[in-house]
Amino acid sequence: MSLSSLLVPAILFFALGMFACLIKSDLKFPPDMHKMIVIYLLIGIGLHGGKELAAANMADAISAVYAAFAFGIILPIIAYIILRVIGRIDPLNAAAISAHYGSVSAGTYMTAVAFLAGIGVTYEAYPVIMLAIMESPAIMIGLVLAGYSRRALGGESKNQKGMMKHLLLDAFTNGSILLLFGSMAIGWVISEPSYKKIEPFFELIFMGALCIFLCDMGMEAGRRISEFRSVGFFLVGFGIVMPLIGAAFGLTVGHFMLGYSIGGITLVTVLAASCSYIAVPPAMKLAVPEANPSFYLTLSLGVTFPFNIVIGIPMYYAAAQYLHETYYPWF
């Protein structure tokens, strides 16, 4: 992997956005543009995934689903313990932050796909299901941790069950998740010639649209990163270490347990290492209103996201390559 693999347009546009923010440029994309590109990208990724899944092996797909649930449950618990024990963060903020790390970032995932495409590496279809699934369990675990914290703090336990049901419903009716699942289903059922008709819009121009999205995200990350002082050094460090821990899990599961190719391992690692900024923040704002949103948003958008985009993805890819060439999978 040479330096040129970093010169992926998507990543460069992310850097351009951060640079614009750094030099206090008045560059600003219309907020609706962001929403529109997100809608487009989610549909594109869903359609593509659905089409691949139609040709895939069900048993393997189910293993991927298991892995997604495992990540969504184990990672937030590890995060919570680190935040509580090492960082001495108060329980409710710890719970809210943890939930984000059990979930995933579609933007990071797409950048990884662009990265792999840029260096011509193929990958399995299953990680995209994991992407769609991983939001929900993390939200649930976040709620369980918050409930546990509240009881530990001696507060009233609130209507935990009602909230759980409410959030489960929310996680399912969440626009982004619905769009992802819905277009996955559509990609699954439509015929090849039908897909060909919409492919130019959803695939051919996808990578270019991703560049604009990442330029925008770069500006957002730059804005958030400037608030890192209010977050404190421990949390910033956590925002870098936690994805590495997630990545270790991702590499292990992707290679040894799922037995994917280098590209597939990289994507699974990215899923485990990334941290949500779409579905989880509003859920946590609702479920744990006591937590400070600027903590989890700064961590997610200002620290972990840029870390993964600029350093993480190539690193995870190198690690996946190493593993794949050195060890056999367990199964």
Place this chain on the structure above:
Amino acid sequence: MSLSSLLVPAILFFALGMFACLIKSDLKFPPDMHKMIVIYLLIGIGLHGGKELAAANMADAISAVYAAFAFGIILPIIAYIILRVIGRIDPLNAAAISAHYGSVSAGTYMTAVAFLAGIGVTYEAYPVIMLAIMESPAIMIGLVLAGYSRRALGGESKNQKGMMKHLLLDAFTNGSILLLFGSMAIGWVISEPSYKKIEPFFELIFMGALCIFLCDMGMEAGRRISEFRSVGFFLVGFGIVMPLIGAAFGLTVGHFMLGYSIGGITLVTVLAASCSYIAVPPAMKLAVPEANPSFYLTLSLGVTFPFNIVIGIPMYYAAAQYLHETYYPWF
């Protein structure tokens, strides 16, 4: 025609939008996105039509214009009679609703085009002129019916002539119609190599953009459909029967009088069966302020549009196929 012809991506995305609305998802597309896609689609359809027309037969084009006027005049009158005589709807609401059914829905037309493209059926260039023309006569007839009703109700007849002139002008300067006509003219005059330069934007990615448009329309239809109670069962029934009556006219004219291919008959039928939600509602709001907009909007967007998209188009296609294989055209 197998079930798979229903699995056209555009229709599936419409269903996804309705589903999102049904399960009360928070999925929401930015309002400006809707406007932008409409602009894009109208230009695309106009350019394509214009280019085809440049190569078409003038005499045939003029027959299509006649047919468009005939639909725009006859269908609202039939609708008015049904609404008044069978439904006992008050005259002004009847007039406003009728005008919508003499007009057309560009969204339905484009879905029909996507449907035909999906199953590989070709069609004539003339229906697109009909699409552009059919808004205006329907608006005029709506106004005439409203004037007639007002006189029948013994009210003052208002400045009918001034209003007519005003609406005629409005119908011509209406942004959507202007865009359609303007890009049709541009498609007509530009050279083949010039067209090739803009074709990737306006044709290649058209079908994908249409999917996003229809997903949005599905949400809108879902929102409107939930108001059907306030509209009453008679009107909901009317919203399903009236397109069938229009379709009968469309099939007859398309096959026997215009002598089109199966694809062309389908499009003419769709034009006759569909009902405006772009140019007519604001015109009626202005011309017949006494009428209740939620009646004609619920009917147009919540009943007739989804009916045509999901059930109508394949049905009209099947009927066109049957006609074409069974009878000779009259001319």
Place this chain on the structure above:
Amino acid sequence: MSLSSLLVPAILFFALGMFACLIKSDLKFPPDMHKMIVIYLLIGIGLHGGKELAAANMADAISAVYAAFAFGIILPIIAYIILRVIGRIDPLNAAAISAHYGSVSAGTYMTAVAFLAGIGVTYEAYPVIMLAIMESPAIMIGLVLAGYSRRALGGESKNQKGMMKHLLLDAFTNGSILLLFGSMAIGWVISEPSYKKIEPFFELIFMGALCIFLCDMGMEAGRRISEFRSVGFFLVGFGIVMPLIGAAFGLTVGHFMLGYSIGGITLVTVLAASCSYIAVPPAMKLAVPEANPSFYLTLSLGVTFPFNIVIGIPMYYAAAQYLHETYYPWF
């Protein structure tokens, strides 16, 4: 050059927009759509330019930079003298207007590119650097002229130096310029296969998107042109003569000094003849608040821009063709 070269879709869409405004159509594009397309077009133009530059000759690039600075300095001074001596325009308005004519219009440049592409003429990569560079010197000269005028008027000279620094910074951090430079840099460094991945989005559909942009600009120009009365006949005449003077410079420099091909000369001429409506107006509003924005905006958007689009570009091309076939370059 036949009439058909005028039937370039981009120019026809500009005319359609002006027509819509003329007949007072209610056609209106969402303001955010304008911003989004500008972002897209600037990135597209930058990427393309950067890629070409990567393969270009450094010495030639530097000549282009010199030429850009020369235009940015000489043209505003000429404009200022004409405005003051012939038009007897007050000094501060003269300074503000002049600055616009030293700068460039990316919209005009892109239309010229579309024009050349439409008639199959190739061009050098250097003019795009000139495009990116020419905003800044013009702003500085505008400020110098305003300072000179203020002293001549006997007013206090303000904090000229501080303002200069501020504007220099602004010109560099200006969103549009940053986007252009940034994507030029990205286009420069990325590899050919990387570029291929984003080419469909940024090149393939570019010309179509430009049509929508120009339709919108046509409406804006139409709106502005209707204010020409408030601007007076002298200024309207200036808005047509000044681009011709700029064009004379552009032709001379492009052919005799830079020795470009016909396409390249045309682009250099368009740069010299065009007048900014993106970076200069806000800079002048800030630096010369005493000047009346409706003067420079009407001139820029309502007179010079449409003149260049509809009449200028083909004329400059014809002149470039004539020069190229008649004279040898000096160097």
Place this chain on the structure above:
Amino acid sequence: MPLSPGILKRMQRIEIVINEEALDDLLSVLRDANVRGYTVVKKVGGLGSTGERDPNDYSLEQPNAIIVLICEEDQAEKIVTMLYPKLRGFGGVCILSDCQWTTGQPI
């Protein structure tokens, strides 16, 4: 003011700021109170007891809506009495002030 009392009429101005999600509920309360006119501004930001709200936030898109309502004094009283118990659920702000309506035809 020397303006004729036929032109100006004393009315109440009610201004409410709430979460945009609660807007439909609020409007139906207003409709129940027989309100025949109001004005709504959406996509509004703010700070309140539930923290900051920014309609353009990437992740926590949370807009407020402003509702302005001009009505006669007794109707204002009725509306406030109806809204009062629900306002805690809605959150936000509801204020009343005096104003003068200029067209002779109050709604």
Place this chain on the structure above:
Amino acid sequence: MPLSPGILKRMQRIEIVINEEALDDLLSVLRDANVRGYTVVKKVGGLGSTGERDPNDYSLEQPNAIIVLICEEDQAEKIVTMLYPKLRGFGGVCILSDCQWTTGQPI
């Protein structure tokens, strides 16, 4: 209030809600009345005698605009007198209320 009268000055606040299409006409009336400052919010929804207006409605996109204007009492009177006859044509709402302007320099 104990704030020095040099800081606060009694003024009138005029608030108008009209159809966005009529905005240009209204502003030209205001310009004729020599108004030197106002604030405009566009894309506003509402309910009034002509029914509901929603700036984001798919088919009946009909926005209102809010105009807020701070001026001295006698100018307010002048403006209201000028607007009064036109308001029926414009529809909508126009209210006046008292306020205190904080910078010493009224427009």
Place this chain on the structure above:
Amino acid sequence: MPLSPGILKRMQRIEIVINEEALDDLLSVLRDANVRGYTVVKKVGGLGSTGERDPNDYSLEQPNAIIVLICEEDQAEKIVTMLYPKLRGFGGVCILSDCQWTTGQPI
């Protein structure tokens, strides 16, 4: 008004219109004044001493923001005193008016 004083409480309404660019500065002044609630409308147009502002102008995109703030009288005084010296830099408008807050819990 016959509404019980438990429901209504006299407060001050502060309304500020400034250049959107100055908004962050203004909000930090407000935060320094310990304000715990405000409402912000962005993308607002207007006319003032610095000319016309249109948030959708193609070339001179210059939006204003409206800030509305309900607070108790003494806090209003404090805010105005703090803002007064900065307002000249910000430009725009700042007005105070009386209002009545309907939920028993002022911020």
